[in-house]
Amino acid sequence: MKFVSYQHPELGERAGYLQHDHVLDLALAQGHAQEQGRCLSQRPLPVTMAGILELEGEGLQAARAIAEYTANTQVASLPFALPLERAQLLAPVPRPRSFRDFYAFEEHVKTARGRRGLEMVPEWYDFPVFYFSNHNAFVGTDALVERPAYTKWLDFELEIACVIGKTGRDIKASDAAQHIAGFAILNDWSARDVQREEVKVGLGPAKGKDFATSMGPYLLTLDELEDVRDGDRWNLEMTAKVNGQELSRGNFRTIYFSFADLIARASEGVTLYPGDVIGSGTVGTGCILELGTDVHRWLEPGDLVEMEIERLGVLRNTVKEEGGSGCAILS
Known part of the structure; x- marks a missing residue:
């Protein structure tokens, strides 16, 4: 459904x-x-x-x-x-109770760190990590996304989100699927110049991720994905385009930590509630930071970002300058 x-x-x-x-x-x-x-x-x-x-x-x-x-x-x-x-679609859950975004695709982590001359952090393999982001800044497909005045390095991130549909605490990975209401495409917009400075302090990202997260166009229930299920992963192609040019291509099944792992980690000693959103983190090749600005410049007002994941539809948003005028592009 x-x-x-x-x-x-x-x-x-x-x-x-x-x-x-x-x-x-x-x-x-x-x-x-x-x-x-x-x-x-x-x-x-x-x-x-x-x-x-x-x-x-x-x-x-x-x-x-x-x-x-x-x-x-x-x-x-x-x-x-x-x-x-x-229809003016909103995010499937317009104001989630909370939003935890993980860092679960190994290829993305390795490549993004490698571009900065950094090795993998060994502890990354020990447990999935996440940060809390602004659950009040969600928008849906075809919404305009403002580029904040404080950034010039605006980036997209191609991810999958799961929405929690059942209350749980200390959820076992083997039971995690029972707590998932469905999946949706997620774009974790990022101000990379701000993020780069924030993480040096040892906290964050904060303002680097604070301004917008896109989710949609719909929430697909798990029964619609049984034929592409591979254990606790799903075989779903993921792509991202900017102004019609494909920049990113990956597959959901390459995730290192499964959503079962992410839910188990998130619920350790903490209660998850219906309407909480959990993001996968960026798939390999799924952002400009990872690809490099020699492949594509940072996003600018007027750019159309389209994300497509098999079965989950197409999530599209146009960038505008903060405080600028304009109308959403409806498909």
Whole structure:
């Protein structure tokens, strides 16, 4: 199932799902199903994705039942269906409870450090590491992303995010999949000149990552990926383009620490909650810092960054100058 959050022209932020190139509003679809005598549940479904996730398995199960109700209908005739090209998609979870971003692809770490003349840190192989980033700075596909005035070295990062769908603490790696609501594409925008100075202090990154994180276009549930599953990894091609030029290509299955490992580490002595977001870190070749500015300059206003991951769709954003005007580019 493909879950989305979108901006309803009259009702504000809403949870929905994709079906046949339309966005269907979950709460409105439930009401319609009840009117038709096709929905046994009388408990109103929350109108936002955060609310649905907070119900844990019950919310996602109810959403699936609603999707089954509309599966064999003429979607365009439904009053709560909006053509995808007219929908303003937000990040699947617009305001996550928290955001932990890991550093889990060995190729990225080796290459990025090598470009700075540094060897691998031996401790990197001992356990997955992460930092907390700004969970209030998430945007969705087609949103404009401002280049902060304090940076000239703006970069993208091609990643995968998982959204937690079930509360857990001290989660075993073998049980981690039960806590994943789904996967989405993630772009961890980075101010590299600021980040370079911050990490010298021994903390951070902070302002180097503080301003924006893109996620979307939808949240895909794990049952949609069973045929490409390889143990606790998934065989999914990942690419990134700038202004139509492919710069990055990798595969999700090359991740050194699996998401099971990341969830186990994140939940050690700490409770994870529905709506928490966990990022994979950058896939090999997945950013300009790793590729080098001889391959591509730092990002500038007007640049279109498109990230595509098999099954997960395309996440696109255009860079603009901070405080500048402009309209989002809709596909």
